[in-house]
Amino acid sequence: MLVVHSSSRCDVCLSEYSWEDSGKRPHAIACGHIFCRDCLYATIPPLCPLCRHIYQPNKMKRLHVDKPEDIDDQKEIDLLQRLVVSWETPHEQLGEVLEEVDSWLDR
Structure with missing residues (x-):
């Protein structure tokens, strides 16, 4: 099953996709x-806001995706900061940071 990243947003209204509000669920x-869905129904004439290809509102498809797990954003930020700071870190310490990144990516 596809998973929408927690930071994914509609490119028209810039709202996060929602699973509680059917109008804010992602549609292709x-x-x-x-x-x-709300933005697609509101687009007149029905041209894709990105590529201007015409679409039929009655043929758009709701994406069946999983809601993302709550991600510990602060842990992700801390890890990214350590990775950036480690650019000038001695090789021995860099290995520790890379191991932590690998374990975080494997979850």
Whole structure:
């Protein structure tokens, strides 16, 4: 099953996709671009906001995706900061940071 990243947003209204509000769930149109349902219904004439390809509102498809797990954003930020700071870190300490990154990516 596809998972929408927690920071994914509709490119039209810039709102996060929602699983509680059916109008804010991600929908795909014929060109393959994805927006929330409300924005697609509100686009007149029905042209893709990104590529301007015409679409039929009655043929857009709701994406069946999993809601993302709550990600510990602060842990992700801390890890990224350590990785950036480690650019000038001695080789021995860099190995520790890379191991932590690998274990984080494997979860």
